Every structure is written in C-alpha cells, then in structure tokens.
Amino acid sequence: MTDVLIAGAGPTGLWLAAELRLQGVAVTVLEARRERSPHSKALTLHPRTLEIFAMRGIADRFTTAGLPVPTGHFGALENRLDFAVLDTPFPYTLFLPQVRTEELLEEHARALGADIRWGHRVTGLAQDADGVTVEVEGGERLHAQYVVGCDGTRSTVRQAAGIGFPGTDATVWGWLGDVVLDEPPAQPVNVAGEDGGVMLVPLPGGISRIVGHTPEDQGAHPGELTFDELRAKTTRVLGTDFGMRDPHWLSRFGNATRQAVRYRSGRVFLAGDAAHMHFPAGGVGLNVGVQDATNLGWKLAAAVHGTAEDGLLDSYHAERHPVGAALLEHTRAQTALMTAYTPEGRALRSVLSGLIAEVPELSRVLAERLAALDVAYPSADPGAHPLTGTRAPDLALTDGSNLLSLLRSGEPVRLDGIQLVGAPPQWAGVRSALVRPDGYVAWAN
Numbered sequence: 001m002t003d004v005l006i007a008g009a010g011p012t013g014l015w016l017a018a019e020l021r022l023q024g025v026a027v028t029v030l031e032a033r034r035e036r037s038p039h040s041k042a043l044t045l046h047p048r049t050l051e052i053f054a055m056r057g058i059a060d061r062f063t064t065a066g067l068p069v070p071t072g073h074f075g076a077l078e079n080r081l082d083f084a085v086l087d088t089p090f091p092y093t094l095f096l097p098q099v100r101t102e103e104l105l106e107e108h109a110r111a112l113g114a115d116i117r118w119g120h121r122v123t124g125l126a127q128d129a130d131g132v133t134v135e136v137e138g139g140e141r142l143h144a145q146y147v148v149g150c151d152g153t154r155s156t157v158r159q160a161a162g163i164g165f166p167g168t169d170a171t172v173w174g175w176l177g178d179v180v181l182d183e184p185p186a187q188p189v190n191v192a193g194e195d196g197g198v199m200l201v202p203l204p205g206g207i208s209r210i211v212g213h214t215p216e217d218q219g220a221h222p223g224e225l226t227f228d229e230l231r232a233k234t235t236r237v238l239g240t241d242f243g244m245r246d247p248h249w250l251s252r253f254g255n256a257t258r259q260a261v262r263y264r265s266g267r268v269f270l271a272g273d274a275a276h277m278h279f280p281a282g283g284v285g286l287n288v289g290v291q292d293a294t295n296l297g298w299k300l301a302a303a304v305h306g307t308a309e310d311g312l313l314d315s316y317h318a319e320r321h322p323v324g325a326a327l328l329e330h331t332r333a334q335t336a337l338m339t340a341y342t343p344e345g346r347a348l349r350s351v352l353s354g355l356i357a358e359v360p361e362l363s364r365v366l367a368e369r370l371a372a373l374d375v376a377y378p379s380a381d382p383g384a385h386p387l388t389g390t391r392a393p394d395l396a397l398t399d400g401s402n403l404l405s406l407l408r409s410g411e412p413v414r415l416d417g418i419q420l421v422g423a424p425p426q427w428a429g430v431r432s433a434l435v436r437p438d439g440y441v442a443w444a445n
Contacts (some may be wrong), residue, residue, distance in 0.1 A: 002028040002115070005134055005144035007157045009033075010273030011042075011098070013150035014105035014116075014291035018357045019297025021112035022056070022410040025304050028144070030136065032151070039178065039249040040097035043201070043209070044283030046072075048372035049290050050090040051394070055439055056405040058091070061104050066096030067360035074282065074366050075355040076190060076197055081367040085360070087424070089394050089404070093364060097287060098328045104347030114212065122151065125160045127267045146300055148269045150289070153258070155274035163270065164261040167277065167328075170254025172339050173217040174279070177230040179248050181208045182243025191238060192349065194341055198237045207248055210234055215341045225250045255279035255335050259324050260338060263317040271296055276324040281334035282370050288327055291372060292320050298410065298437035319377040330369065377440060385444040387426060393437045393443060396421040403435065410437050 004020055006013045009031035020027045038320050045062060053059040070092045071080035084091045110116060121137040125147060126235040132147040149157025158165060189200035196214030203209050214233055230250060231241045258277040263270050272289030302308035340349050356363045368374040377389040398419040407411045413435045420427060433444040 001131070001143045001145075003029065003144065003187045003302055004146045004148065005132070005142060006148045006150055007134075007155075008150035008152060008272070008274070009036075009102075009106070009116055009118065010150060010152070010272065010289070011102055011105055011286050012293050013148070014102065014109050014114075015290045016148060016150060016271060016293035016297055017116070017445055018056070018105065018109040018112050018127045019293060019410065020301055021109065021114050023301035023305070025301050026113050028142065029109070030120040030122055030134070030142075031116070031118050032137075034119040036099065036102060036225065037151040038099060039251075040099045040203075041280070042101070042283060042286040043095055043096040043203075043346050044072075044287075045094040045096055045101065045180050046284065046287045047086060047088045047090045047092070048375070048391075049287045050094060051088060051404065051439065052290060052294050054291045054394075054404045056108075056410070057405070057408045058104075061092075061108075062094060062096060062101065063191075065100055065104065066094040068092040072282065072367060072370050073190070074356070074370065075334040075352070076192060076199060076281075077337065077349055077356060078190065078192075079353045079357040081356065081363050081370065082360070083367050083371065084201075085364055085375060086174065086367055086371060086402055087393055088371070093283070093371075095201075095359060100362065101286070111294040122156050124386045125157065125162075125268065132267050145304060146267045146269065148271055148296070148300075149274040150270075150272050150293070152273045153277040154258075155270065156272055157268060158260060161265045161268040161270075163265050163268075165362050166261065166275075167258025168256065170221070170256040171218060171277070172213065172255045172335060173222060173252050174211060174213045174254070175217070175225045175230065175233065175250075175252050176209060176211045177225070177227070177244075178203060178207050178209050178245040178248040179227075179230070180206060182245065183240075184208055184242055189238065192338070192346075193237070194343075194346065196233065196237045196341070197338055200238075200242075208242075210239060210244075213339060218339075221254070222320075223253070225252050253280060255332075257285075257328050257332060259321075263321055264313065269296060269300070275320075276327060278328050278331040279335045281331045281338065282329070284327060284370060284372075287372060288323065291323070291375070294438045295320050301410075303321070323375055326369075385430075385441075387430065387433065387444040390426075390441050391434075392439055392441050393424055393427075395423070395427065402440075407435065407437065407439060412436055412442065
C-alpha cells in the first residue's frame with residue numbers, strides 16, 4: 001500500500017509528489033495518458049511559483065530554460081504591469097512552455113523516488129476509515145491512506161468522491177494556433193479593437209502562438225477550430241496572417257468557471273484544475289495549482305507520519321478555497337475586459353490601461369495579485385502577530401544565509417534571535433518566528 005496516491009501527472013500532481021517524497025512519504029502517481037502531450041497549454045511561471053521552486057533548490061533549472069519577461073498583462077490591456085517593482089528574487093514572469101515545465105518537474109519527482117505510472121486511468125474510488133481503494137482501468141485496484149485528485153477539470157476523483165463543482169458554462173470562446181510564420185513580426189503582438197483581440201508570441205522551434213477572440217466567438221461551442229478559420233480571424237484583426245502555414249496545434253477554450261464546493265472529502269483531496277476551472281487569463285492556472293500542492297504537501301506528510309495537529313488537514317480547504325475563489329473573480333474580470341468590443345467597452349479598456357501607466361500603485365497591486373505575492377492565510381486568533389499567515393519574503397540573515405535556502409529540506413524553519421540584513425519594515429523588531437514548509441509565517445514575536 002502506498003501512503004498517498006495522486007491522480008494526474010500534470011504540474012500540480014508532479015509537484016505534490018515531489019513535496020511528499022521530500023518528507024519520506026510513499027507516493028504513486030497515476031496518469032491516464034500514455035505519454036505527455038507535445039502541446040503546451042500554459043507558457044508562464046509567476047514569481048511566487050519560482051520562489052517555491054527556490055525553496056527546494058531547483059529554481060535555476062527553470063530560469064535557465066525559460067525567458068524572463070519583466071512585465072505581465074491584466075485583461076490584455078495595452079499598458080502592461082511592471083513586475084520589476086515586486087519584492088521578490090524573481091521580479092518577472094518566466095516564459096517557459098508547459099511541456100518543459102512538466103519535464104523538469106517529473107525529473108525532480110522521480111529523483112526523489114516518486115512512482116509515476118503513465119497509461120493508468122483512474123476509473124473510481126471508495127474510501128473507509130482505513131484508507132481509499134482506487135480502481136484503475138483494466139481491473140487493477142490500489143490502496144492508499146489518502147488520494148489527491150490532480151486530474152483536471154473533468155476530474156474522475158472529484159466525481160467519485162461526490163464533490164460538487166458548481167459554476168457557469170462557457171459563453172465566450174477563445175482560440176489558439178501554434179503555426180509557422182514566413183513573415184513573423186519583429187516583436188510580440190497584443191492588439192484589441194472592435195474586430196477582436198489577438199496576442200502573438202514566438203515559441204521555441206520556429207513556431208509562433210496566436211491566441212485570440214472575436215465578437216462572433218460567443219454562445220454554444222462553435223466546433224473544432226480549422227486552419228482557414230484561424231487565418232481568417234487573424235487577418236481580420238491584424239490585417240495580415242504573417243505568411244501562416246504548417247499548423248502544429250489548433251484549439252479552442254471557453255470561459256466556463258467552476259470551483260469545487262470543498263477541497264477535502266474524508267481522505268480525498270482536490271488540487272489544481274480539479275478544484276477550480278476558469279478562462280486562461282493572465283497565465284495563472286498552472287501556478288495556482290503548484291501553490292495548492294505546496295500548501296497540501298507538508299500537511300499530508302504530517303498526517304501520514306502521525307504528527308499532524310487537529311484541524312491541519314482541514315486547513316487546506318480553509319486556506320486555499322478562498323484563493324481559488326479570488327482566482328475565479330479575477331479571471332472573470334479579465335475576460336470581461338478582453339471581450340469588451342463595444343465603444344463603451346473599448347473606452348473602459350482605454351481608461352484602465354491609462355491608469356496602469358499613470359498610477360504605479362495600481363500596477364503594483366495588480367502585479368502582486370497575478371504573481372500570488374499577496375496571498376495570505378489570516379489567523380483566527382485576534383492576538384496573533386500581524387505577520388502570522390503572511391508570505392515570508394526571502395529574508396537575508398547576518399550569517400550570510402537566506403530564508404529560501406533554509407527551507408530546502410521541506411521542514412519548518414525556526415528563526416531565533418533574528419538579525420536581518422535590510423529587514424522589510426513589517427519585520428522590524430521581530431526577534432523570533434516560525435516559517436512553515438510552504439514559506440508562510442506560522443507565528444512571530
């Protein structure tokens with residue numbers, strides 16, 4: 001019997017497996033696909049995700065493979081958010097195709113001893129007081145103390161556990177194409193107007209990604225995207241198709257928005273897309289999934305080892321469900337901006353874009369939210385120190401160490417007699433603190 005069984009070998013499942021193995025938990029990952037898709041849905045890693053990777057000593061594997069971009073977008077507005085002002089060692093978004101991110105995460109998880117099985121589709125489960133029995137296509141049954149569904153928006157684990165997934169169906173459809181361009185633009189493109197919106201960025205291997213939407217892309221699912229349709233829509237918005245040819249991937253995506261009513265049902269948990277579904281605005285989905293896994297991993301490990309305090313496993317839902325709700329609110333807001341085609345809608349886009357350029361504080365707040373640097377887990381204790389539940393920055397200590405490196409073992413870090421170099425204002429006067437394995441302050445004095 002394995003300690004924890006994870007359904008899904010996407011970024012969320014792979015990172016959770018690594019976090020559990022770091023704590024000596026036996027973990028098995030079951031993935032329905034026989035091999036990884038060559039197509040990357042996500043392209044962006046945000047600062048908090050890179051901080052998490054740095055906490056485990058592997059951030060450089062991603063930063064050397066990706067391209068740092070010092071800005072991000074909100075609702076595809078013309079003026080971009082300045083990430084350079086953020087209080088983080090990684091003040092940028094990292095452009096890295098999901099395929100490469102998953103490869104690096106799988107290498108990390110396997111190196112730590114995770115058992116990852118491709119071509120194993122979970123078909124059902126049943127739980128009792130002793131554990132969870134998982135059914136796999138073909139008749140195999142596996143038993144684990146806990147099961148985590150990281151198996152996407154159509155999660156079998158979520159359905160089998162009877163966890164509701166309320167929300168709204170898609171009313172707007174975006175489209176994307178990974179194609180070869182004979183006459184690619186010199187710079188990435190971000191254009192929006194009455195005819196629609198298009199973003200165009202280069203990908204590795206001489207391919208370009210074109211993502212867009214038009215006023216007609218509403219209502220029922222319009223069917224599979226064709227290459228001729230992609231070319232026509234791009235030309236309508238941009239006035240050219242840049243010599244488009246050789247499509248590698250064509251796809252549509254909608255703004256269906258849903259969230260699991262609870263992230264835990266007994267011994268079954270949900271994380272990533274299995275817990276929250278939304279329009280891919282701002283490139284935050286993969287990142288929130290990794291952050292879900294970081295919150296859950298050390299708590300599950302404590303439960304497996306019998307050291308978890310009462311309520312620790314329940315705190316996963318209490319802390320991460322509000323984060324998921326905020327994610328849905330923000331992606332809905334961005335969807336409204338991205339599909340604002342009327343004169344009034346375009347005026348709203350213009351005003352907000354201008355404010356981002358003219359009001360640095362607005363740009364910073366929006367950037368912090370996209371980057372997940374604003375996430376906090378407030379204490380229910382009114383007497384708790386104000387730092388309790390907040391993200392601990394990469395504190396520099398006078399002995400030459402820094403906090404992110406101290407968290408590499410995945411254990412809590414207790415700081416006593418703290419002497420900081422260039423302490424942030426909110427840490428002034430703090431002499432001792434306990435930082436959780438996920439980088440949030442458990443308590444401070």
